[in-house]
Amino acid sequence: MADQTLPIHGALDLTPPRESQHTLLDILHDWVITVDHKKLGLMYMMMAIFFLLVAGAEAICIRIQLAVPNNHFISPQTFNRLFTMHGTTMVFLVGMPLVFAWANYIVPLQIGARDMAFPRLNAFSFWLTFLGGIFLYYSFIGGPGLYGTGSAPDVTWWAYAPLTAKAFSPGHATDYWALALIVTGFGTIGGGINIMATVLSMRCKGMTLMRMPLFTWLMFVNGAFVLIVITPLTAAQVMLLIDRYLGGHFFDTQAGGSATVWMHFFWIFGHPEVYVLVFPAFAIASEVIQVFSRKAIFGYPAMVAAVVGIAFVSLGVWAHHMFTIGMTSAGNAFFVLSTSLVGIPTGIKIFNWLATMWGGKIRFATPMLFCTAFLFQFLCAGLTGIMLSVAPWDWQLHSSYFVIAHFHYVLVGAIVFNVFAGIYYWFPKATGRMMSETLGKWHFWLFFIGFHVTFDTMHFVGFEGMPRWIYTYPADRGWQHLNLVVSIGGVIQAIAVLLFAYNLIWSLFKGKIAGNDPWDAWTLEWATSSPPPIYNFATDPVVRSRRPLWDLKHPEDPDWKYD
């Protein structure tokens, strides 16, 4: 056993494990009944990767349809369903499970805990989220409306009233959509409570709040943040179902209700949600960049303050999604200013990551490649965000492909890139094997090129006035060449993602044996074996600084001397 090589002696219990049977049914049973945070984390991760492939395939269908003018690859109805399902899936069945995948797997290990605070609530939350996914996709066969054929939701992922009213969306597709979001929402609330309680109540001795790794800090803020972010959506969905099933009038303009109220309720959830999704990306960057630059993170307190600042400010920016509905100029001015304000804490974070890299001994392994690209792309996404936060500019470009390019720059260029970085970084910890670097480099460069071919070009399609949601366009608009380029980029990204999936499976069986600490990292998860034993640490670790493993590896120059 590799205990001798571990920096914390006694971190492993060396009693041989009991013999267990390994039939397929046993293994499946093991995973279904588990309350272990590591297994649940991996289940969240597998769910996210599965739905990433599904929603990615939907995106590819959309791009094939738009590649050439006057195309009839899919019908307009199918097109509406595909972009609705693509958006809903990516946000609720990929982005949200990813939050909990990272939080579940890494946070208890980083704070030296045995498990999450409420292991059974944890399993319950996962299965609720999974059930939501089944609800949403069951709509393909269970939600036939008046269209005759199968009917997935086609009301877009923000589902503006009154399109969602019974009269305009007959059948059950919209109900499956609303139910799926309520159910995953409950799962999210359970997960958020669990993260909050874990971080506050389960830290090992000496792990004060200001000694927590930044990853844990971001997940903690996120756990508390989702409690007030996801719940307005739950409330709005309940209202929608009351309207649809009990004949209520919340969003029924004919009875004095207001469609604008739905927009407000949706975006009070919808904008902070972007930050919920991006915080894990920040968390991963904060670990990967310092380890691969061989320097402690620059400006730790400022990083913590910035993330709390982003969370607070982002609660007051939602109506920048609604500049075109005709708000008062005072309303416009408020949301322009509050939205621009987000740029300040975000800028602090970018500068601190850059300052961490500055003068460091940078190793460009695959995780670091993804994080470096993230820094650049997230900056660009932030800049187009500032452009769109200016109301007159937004009036010009709202509902054009420029907006799509902007938010995909965040969602793909920042979040997906860092999720890949995180998987390459922690895969050795979770499986005991390294992912293939060669395939990893291929994956990175293909994905990087595909990303820029698609989404850089998409900005210009937007400038040329191509609106969102149209399923095809005539040839004389001058959009066809750029659209073809965008679609080709999409195919390159798809190839890269398939390469990544292949790499995952190949490395799981054939990858190089990783050892316990392949990256020479500094946080506690690398102080136990790979994969970690079910109890994580046989003796509770005690920490004295932000980099407990550095202290143990360098007793002559520990961090706590400088506290």
Next chain:
Amino acid sequence: MSAIPLVPASYEQEWHLPSKGRVGMYGLIIAESAIFTIFVVAYVYYIGKSLYGPTPQQVLDVPIFNTICLLSSSVTIWLSERAIERGNMRGFGLWWAVTITLGTIFLVGTGMEWYKLIYHDGLTIRTNLFGTTFYSLVGLHATHVVIGLIMLGLTLIFTLTGHVRQEHSERVQVLALYWHFVDAVWVVVFTVVYIVGR
């Protein structure tokens, strides 16, 4: 295998962490507050926007007795929390039962109010915007009272069978937090529905 101390023995500090039960319940309360906030905002925004009657002025009576019952149940549950902390299990069971009774009276009162509104005033959830927002907001709160009563009732059963002992006072207090929250929300709902909106 020997456990080598990781840090010098001189480093011995008190290490206190908050109770995870309380943190978890506070998390739930934060989340629930956000849900209620959205329903309250919808109610306030739609006050007076119904295109046809009945209006709140015509049909709503202020449920003073109900409100007194629910709010005093916060006091009785506090008394039972104090009793279990001191190991007085009879006092705990007694005050706990009184709390359940007061909560049930509140629920029955709401039921009677709704019966009157539906059968005498003809106000249902689909009648007008006021009906929609009224039944949603008050119903959301009543749902929480029902959930609270189920949990309080289970605790009472366990108390009567002797399964609840002094060492469970922490858990009982976490549950009581939820009940205090349900009462506190009623203050908001009452103000909005029966004072501001009427």
